[in-house]
Amino acid sequence: MNLYEVVREPIITEKVTDLMGQKQSKYAFKVAKGANKHQIKAAVEKAFKVTVVSVNVVTVPSKPRGFGRLRGHRPAWKKAIVTLKPGDKIEVFEGV
Numbered sequence: 001m002n003l004y005e006v007v008r009e010p011i012i013t014e015k016v017t018d019l020m021g022q023k024q025s026k027y028a029f030k031v032a033k034g035a036n037k038h039q040i041k042a043a044v045e046k047a048f049k050v051t052v053v054s055v056n057v058v059t060v061p062s063k064p065r066g067f068g069r070l071r072g073h074r075p076a077w078k079k080a081i082v083t084l085k086p087g088d089k090i091e092v093f094e095g096v
Contacts, residue, residue, distance in 0.1 A: 048092075050085070051084065
């Protein structure tokens with residue numbers, strides 16, 4: 001898998017914003033389903049030019065959804081929480 005295909009998009013929620021602001025230097029990303037921790041670490045380091053200390057991965061399960069008589073489900077996806085070296089920041093998240 002190409003390193004630029006691993007990280008899909010940043011996750012910006014209230015909980016993630018608290019993790020960024022409490023001197024923890026943690027950022028969350030939606031990542032490809034087949035990506036492992038080593039690939040995620042390499043992709044974040046290369047894309048944002050920071051030093052990654054640790055990577056935690058969570059697979060978010062699919063959820064059933066319905067609209068009237070139509071039934072379906074949201075697809076499962078993978079979330080990565082990346083901890084950076086103290087002092088490193090990702091500028092994309094700043095000011096959001």
